[in-house]
Amino acid sequence: MNKEGILIVLSGFSGSGKGTITKKLIEEYHYSVSISATTRKPREYEKNGREYFFFEENEFVRMIDNQAFIEWAQYLDNYYGTPKQYVEEQLKAGKDVILEIEMVGALAVKEMYPEAVLIFITPPGIKELKNRLMSRGTESIEVINKRLRRSYDEADVIHKYDYLMVNDDLEKCVKDIHAIIQYEHNKPIRNKEIINQLKNELENIVKGDD
């Protein structure tokens, strides 16, 4: 086979459930996942190298200078970035890689890798979105409102994504995203070898009967 893997970008409103979806895609379907780097403080349950690689700001800026990121962005006063090396190794080895990143980063990835598949996740409605943010209990109402304002801006860019998924049933949403990725493997651009082989076989027959 020796086919390249697909780069999948998962974004969504804060509180859309994209983190849980990513975790389930990895656990249930064994996707490779790129762990982002960030300068934000870890939440209580987060471990360095699991949810994120946590860096000090000066370290992060040095990596930017060394072009070690596919994309990086500032969001709510913190830096976030996707380390390049791991992703490219996985894709070359034929593994599908999931990046769970913010919208600005997602669009930067699409520019660098036009064949990347961008999936945007939303809860069915905004009331549910606010409830999910509140029930997390890790953030102040000010931060939540800041996130909602950010979501308002993000809604303008959803049309640049390849797929929009409404997460009203977590298990179904995970299964659907997995299916979508599988069918993305049927795009002709990812099957050049098969097309060339058919072409060669047809050429032999056509020349044979002349």
Added chain:
Amino acid sequence: MNKEGILIVLSGFSGSGKGTITKKLIEEYHYSVSISATTRKPREYEKNGREYFFFEENEFVRMIDNQAFIEWAQYLDNYYGTPKQYVEEQLKAGKDVILEIEMVGALAVKEMYPEAVLIFITPPGIKELKNRLMSRGTESIEVINKRLRRSYDEADVIHKYDYLMVNDDLEKCVKDIHAIIQYEHNKPIRNKEIINQLKNELENIVKGDD
């Protein structure tokens, strides 16, 4: 809902099984199907208005003049065309419509309807393709060779399709095509209403907390 239907174009090499696949998609999943018009002679099992509308050449040319076709083409000395009215009515009513047409027509459709989904079907290899054509028993070896030479030319344009399906398992191929069409409904361009609704709800919240 009031969402528009998707226009699906199925093409494939002669002998790829695309006719059987179309029939099964209609029977099992109740897609609307556009019946093509043609000037070619009916095969023994074909009925006017079922596989094709069969026309004399002068009638067909008059319909071309009246712009009654989405696309039409000449292939192996016969005319083929897709009547426009039925297709547009079905799409507006929210029904997904399947067109089973040749490659030249398929690309013309994509030009007129950029959101159409083009699916190309191939058997796993060319030996199998030739066998399927021979076992049909309805055509001379000359016609079969002509079809294979045509397939050779067509192979150059497969990359313009949205999906390439290898028909090595009929039931699976039908199921996969149905799934692909369902997931095409998740494209943001087909969900403008949902996106606008989210945007409006977010706007209300953002204004509310200022």
